[in-house]
Amino acid sequence: MSETIETSDGSSRTIRRGEFVALMAAVMSLGALAIDGMLPALDEIAATFGIDDPNRRQLVVGVYLLAAGVGSLVPGALADRFGRRRILFASFAFYVGISLLCAVAPSYDALLVLRAIQGVGVAGLSVVPSAVIRDRFEGDRMARLMSTIFIVFMVVPVLAPTFGQAILNFADWPWVFVGMAVLAAVVWAWAWVRLPETLAHDARQPLDFGSVARNLFATFRTREAIGYVLGSGLTFGAMFGYINSAQQLVGEHFGAGENFPFIFGATASTLAVSSFANSRIVEKFGARRVSHTALVTFIVISAAQVWASLYQGSNLELFVPLMAGNLCLLGFMGANFGSIAMQPFSEVAGAASSAQSFIRMSLGAVMGIAIGQLYDDSARPLAFALLACSLLSLVLVLFSERGVLFRRPRQARRYLAAHGIY
Numbered sequence: 001m002s003e004t005i006e007t008s009d010g011s012s013r014t015i016r017r018g019e020f021v022a023l024m025a026a027v028m029s030l031g032a033l034a035i036d037g038m039l040p041a042l043d044e045i046a047a048t049f050g051i052d053d054p055n056r057r058q059l060v061v062g063v064y065l066l067a068a069g070v071g072s073l074v075p076g077a078l079a080d081r082f083g084r085r086r087i088l089f090a091s092f093a094f095y096v097g098i099s100l101l102c103a104v105a106p107s108y109d110a111l112l113v114l115r116a117i118q119g120v121g122v123a124g125l126s127v128v129p130s131a132v133i134r135d136r137f138e139g140d141r142m143a144r145l146m147s148t149i150f151i152v153f154m155v156v157p158v159l160a161p162t163f164g165q166a167i168l169n170f171a172d173w174p175w176v177f178v179g180m181a182v183l184a185a186v187v188w189a190w191a192w193v194r195l196p197e198t199l200a201h202d203a204r205q206p207l208d209f210g211s212v213a214r215n216l217f218a219t220f221r222t223r224e225a226i227g228y229v230l231g232s233g234l235t236f237g238a239m240f241g242y243i244n245s246a247q248q249l250v251g252e253h254f255g256a257g258e259n260f261p262f263i264f265g266a267t268a269s270t271l272a273v274s275s276f277a278n279s280r281i282v283e284k285f286g287a288r289r290v291s292h293t294a295l296v297t298f299i300v301i302s303a304a305q306v307w308a309s310l311y312q313g314s315n316l317e318l319f320v321p322l323m324a325g326n327l328c329l330l331g332f333m334g335a336n337f338g339s340i341a342m343q344p345f346s347e348v349a350g351a352a353s354s355a356q357s358f359i360r361m362s363l364g365a366v367m368g369i370a371i372g373q374l375y376d377d378s379a380r381p382l383a384f385a386l387l388a389c390s391l392l393s394l395v396l397v398l399f400s401e402r403g404v405l406f407r408r409p410r411q412a413r414r415y416l417a418a419h420g421i422y
Contacts, residue, residue: 015194023195024129025149026187027088029156030095031068031126033180034118035061036160036268039247040261041173048173049108055373058244062369063112065240067119068126069361075124076353079131080205085197088128092188094121099181103174123357130353134342135198145279149335161261218345219355227400228341229356231393232334233363235298238389239330240368241382242323245375253377254316263316267324274331287336292405294332295394301325302387309383319379326386 015023038045038060046057079087098118105111129149137145164176220226242249251260282290305322312318338356345352367389374381398405 015196019194021145021149023187023190024133027125027191028129028149030180030184030187031122032156033160033163033183034064034095034099034122035243036156036264037164037176037180039161039243039264040165040168041176042247044168044173045108045111049111051108054248055245055375058248058369058372058375059112060115062240062244062365062372064115064119065365065368066362067116068123069119069358069363069365071120071123072127072357072361073123073355075127076131076355076357077205079124079128079199083197083199083204084128084132084135085191085195087124088191088195089188091122091124091128092184092191094118095125095184096181096188098122099177099184103177103181123361126361127353127357130338130342130357132195132198134353159265161264165258165261219341219352219359222344223402224344224400225341225356227396227398228337229359230363231295231396231400232337232341233360234367234389234393234396235295235330235333236360237364237367238371238382238386239327240364241371241385244368244372245382248375248377249379249382250316253379254314254319256316263320267320267327270324270328271331274328275335278332278335282336286407287340288401289406291333291336291340292397294329294336295390295397298326298329298333299387299390299394301329302383302390305379305383306387309379313378313380 042057042060045051045060046054051057075087075091095118098114098121102111102114102118105114133145133149163179167176167179219229246264247260250256250263256263278290301322305319305326308315308318308322341356342352367385371381371385374385
């Protein structure tokens with residue numbers, strides 16, 4: 001199937017939907033590569049710069065995540081004013097340039113500063129694709145497309161540690177950053193040639209940085225959105241906590257050693273499976289029914305994680321399927337939560353995407369750093385964090401839905417009206 005999209009200069013380009021999905025997934029995947037591709041290199045980076053505290057090496061990942069969350073506040077508003085392509089290409093330039101600078105960082109502190117700059121500069125790679133997709137789709141159809149993109153996108157967490165490890169088998173850790181720059185340059189060229197401008201001239205918004213604050217506050221004021229934004233921030237924060245401490249937890253505590261990239265990839269691969277399944281069922285059952293069911297199941301598995309951490313603390317064979325289950329369920333939650341939260345903001349999709357990404361990523365990154373720094377040579381901190389974050393996420397979703405779960409929007413409105421809640 002092809003989509004004919006009017007460009008900003010009045011001409012048109014035709015891009016097949018399959019290529020569009022693959023391109024958007026490739027763009028969004030670069031952020032995941034910058035996170036997961038680093039995991040096998042953390043030991044070598046720490047050794048190079050004489051970092052003795054094992055938890056401090058996590059900051060190579062945590063600082064990037066936090067900076068990406070903060071940086072995501074701006075590119076959406078810029079994309080609403082100047083168009084999607086310009087801001088996307090500026091983010092590509094940051095990704096390539098700062099990756100190369102990271103490869104020659106003279107100290108660990110300099111590396112962390114560069115990672116922070118990189119996170120801020122490349123935030124558009126996660127924000128702008130959501131706005132591009134929202135330009136063309138909405139509702140459960142958008143949720144289905146996002147899930148399809150997530151199928152491709154989630155291959156990266158599976159392969160990224162192996163990508164990093166493969167480079168380390170032949171070269172030192174700076175070449176991991178060089179490899180990232182090369183892959184980003186390839187996707188940049190692809191987008192330059194094939195991605196049309198999806199924002200029409202008459203839909204462009206004036207550049208008013210006050211609008212960034214207004215859209216941020218609008219997200220907090222919009223009850224239908226804020227619970228999903230904060231809820232996804234909490235659940236993904238727990239996942240970031242796993243990513244930050246995965247090398248220590250799986251590689252050292254559970255004794256996986258050099259098998260760590262494969263075990264990490266195996267658990268992460270369940271996200272791709274669930275995203276594929278979500279793309280097939282979300283239009284039939286609705287984003288709310290699917291994501292609410294996933295969240296409740298996530299809580300049950302997280303409770304099992306707590307039990308396992310207390311009574312089966314060194315059992316890798318038990319930890320892996322439970323962690324895989326948690327990550328699998330995120331595939332039914334992430335795209336659906338995001339699509340539901342974007343529905344009230346069709347007129348300012350770019351700015352709304354920025355505001356929501358800022359809240360989601362900043363909260364998730366802070367939670368991820370905190371969980372990672374609590375690592376104590378056991379799985380207990382992660383297990384309790386998974387349970388606490390998912391329970392609070394359920395409370396927030398209930399707030400947005402006014403206590404009504406598992407219904408499509410029209411059914412929910414009829415139910416609430418019948419009970420005098422609306």
